[in-house]
Amino acid sequence: MAALGNPEGPHWLSAMSDEAQPLIEAATFLDRTIRVFLTQDGSLQAETWIVAVARMAGTLILRNHLPVGAAEPGAPLLSAAADQEGPRLVRLLLLTLNHLGLNLAESAIEVPPGGTGCAQLSLAATRERLEPLVMACGRSHGLGLGETADALMITTALAIHTCQGVLPINRCAGLAVAGLVEGAKTMPAAPGALATSQP
Numbered sequence: 001m002a003a004l005g006n007p008e009g010p011h012w013l014s015a016m017s018d019e020a021q022p023l024i025e026a027a028t029f030l031d032r033t034i035r036v037f038l039t040q041d042g043s044l045q046a047e048t049w050i051v052a053v054a055r056m057a058g059t060l061i062l063r064n065h066l067p068v069g070a071a072e073p074g075a076p077l078l079s080a081a082a083d084q085e086g087p088r089l090v091r092l093l094l095l096t097l098n099h100l101g102l103n104l105a106e107s108a109i110e111v112p113p114g115g116t117g118c119a120q121l122s123l124a125a126t127r128e129r130l131e132p133l134v135m136a137c138g139r140s141h142g143l144g145l146g147e148t149a150d151a152l153m154i155t156t157a158l159a160i161h162t163c164q165g166v167l168p169i170n171r172c173a174g175l176a177v178a179g180l181v182e183g184a185k186t187m188p189a190a191p192g193a194l195a196t197s198q199p
Contacts, residue, residue: 058183
């Protein structure tokens with residue numbers, strides 16, 4: 001476990017197009033706030049942080065394409081949307097890392113054998129803690145579910161950038177991929193069940 005400080009900031013984002021500004025603003029807001037929601041006793045575990053943000057990106061991809069009640073919460077799913085959107089989100093992650101000065105080939109990503117097992121929060125606990133925040137952020141920035149998922153992948157890259165002194169970036173990216181897949185292929189609770197959740 002490591003207490004992680006604030007990054008210097010994604011200055012490269014200011015050079016992106018005006019159309020991308022809502023995504024950028026949402027990503028930077030989520031970068032600041034999610035770490036607060038995940039910090040316990042003044043410390044934030046790098047693995048938990050990266051996995052949690054990527055899980056939420058996968059969750060929103062799933063919500064964007066899946067009818068409510070398609071399966072019981074927590075049930076594994078075969079998701080065509082995840083299979084289609086997942087590779088695009090991984091490319092977005094790598095592109096963002098490249099802009100942040102961290103060059104990583106997709107072939108170099110190292111998914112840990114234990115998947116997301118090193119994270120201190122389960123998928124269900126991650127969703128309960130973060131989904132109300134993430135959904136409110138998307139609405140406030142005028143983003144749909146898919147666009148908010150994109151913002152979350154940018155946020156994941158920002159987390160990896162901050163954690164690079166704690167974990168190798170290829171392992172960080174592997175944790176992100178594992179979290180993305182887990183979130184995109186596990187049935188979430190109905191949206192109404194999250195309305196009263198407390199982070």
